[in-house]
Amino acid sequence: MRHLLNRKIFKTMVVSTIAVSSLMLSLAATSTENEVATLRDQTKLVEQQKPNLIPKVVNKDIKQGRNYPMQPPVIPHTTRSYEVNKNNNKCMSCHSRQRTEESQAPMVSVTHYMNRDGNFLAEISPRRYFCNQCHVTQLDAKPLVENTFIDMHSMMKQKPSKTAQH
Amino acid sequence: MKRLLLLTWQTLTKPSGYYSLGFLVIGGFIAGVIFWGGFNTALEITNTEEFCISCHEMENNVYEELKTTIHFSNRSGVRATCPDCHVPHKWTDKIARKMQASKEVWGMLFGTIDTREKFLAHRRQLAQNEWTRLKANDSLECRNCHNFDYMDFTEQSERAANQHSGALAKGEKTCIDCHKGIAHQLPDMKGVEGW
Numbered sequence: 347m348r349h350l351l352n353r354k355i356f357k358t359m360v361v362s363t364i365a366v367s368s369l370m371l372s373l374a375a376t377s378t379e380n381e382v383a384t385l386r387d388q389t390k391l392v393e394q395q396k397p398n399l400i401p402k403v404v405n406k407d408i409k410q411g412r413n414y415p416m417q418p419p420v421i422p423h424t425t426r427s428y429e430v431n432k433n434n435n436k437c438m439s440c441h442s443r444q445r446t447e448e449s450q451a452p453m454v455s456v457t458h459y460m461n462r463d464g465n466f467l468a469e470i471s472p473r474r475y476f477c478n479q480c481h482v483t484q485l486d487a488k489p490l491v492e493n494t495f496i497d498m499h500s501m502m503k504q505k506p507s508k509t510a511q512h
Numbered sequence: 513m514k515r516l517l518l519l520t521w522q523t524l525t526k527p528s529g530y531y532s533l534g535f536l537v538i539g540g541f542i543a544g545v546i547f548w549g550g551f552n553t554a555l556e557i558t559n560t561e562e563f564c565i566s567c568h569e570m571e572n573n574v575y576e577e578l579k580t581t582i583h584f585s586n587r588s589g590v591r592a593t594c595p596d597c598h599v600p601h602k603w604t605d606k607i608a609r610k611m612q613a614s615k616e617v618w619g620m621l622f623g624t625i626d627t628r629e630k631f632l633a634h635r636r637q638l639a640q641n642e643w644t645r646l647k648a649n650d651s652l653e654c655r656n657c658h659n660f661d662y663m664d665f666t667e668q669s670e671r672a673a674n675q676h677s678g679a680l681a682k683g684e685k686t687c688i689d690c691h692k693g694i695a696h697q698l699p700d701m702k703g704v705e706g707w
Contacts, residue, residue: 405669406669407669407670407671423669423671426582427580427581427582427693427694429693429697429698432700433698433699433700433701434698434700434701434707436693439701439706439707445706448706
């Protein structure tokens, strides 16, 4: 009888361990699945995800605010097939100092005419030549990832209200 | 040689001894139709994109570059082929351009731009030819499709509308003054007005 009981206990123990471990395994699996955000959106490997629509470039010509003082201003117009290469720089045909009067476009900052020693050059400095390294067009789309960046001015505004609570 | 020429002249100046007037008139008319039609058909064949890119100079350089632009692929599916922009549509102008283009046959035979390097070396000059032509005819080939009278400025971006209703409307500027390098890559633009 005792022997039988022991066997019964042993059996339940085994079953429960298996159940718990399998549960843990499945939990671990689901947690990693949810943690890793992919553009495939957990589509099975054998299936092809339907691609999202390609958003349009914002072409409103209205200046957008800067999130921090040194942010390169974003481009508020399309730049499709604008060439910036060894031969020419399409951006500078409107934004260079000589061209702004006719184009009424904002002039590139004077820092762009300075070399690394702070001397002013006649033409745009080679280190600032490739506009798209810093300045980019904007897409009319929802951000894929939430951004928690807080501008320092907003932060400073928040501070006194928080201290007042205390 | 002299006798042969004399014989031909005599044959041409004398009345026909064997053929009836009707045969000569109708036959001449039919032959005329065939030759004229043939000439125009041949001319139209040289005025197609397939003909243009049958030379590798055109297919590997300018045609490849065109493919990425809005004149090749766009939302409405209307596209420009080589002759739409590079050959005048009016018959007399077309013949004049075709005669100029005989120089391109020379260039093809002697390999003036038969490599990418040679093509790039000539690019400024080739582009300049086209800019000069379009400037001189007030961008006629652009205007064959883009008719100023039917432009809706409200559909354009503000910047574009300002330019088109201002400088373009007054005739101070023509299309090519601003829209350079829209269908092919640009050469070195040093010294070009507006750059």
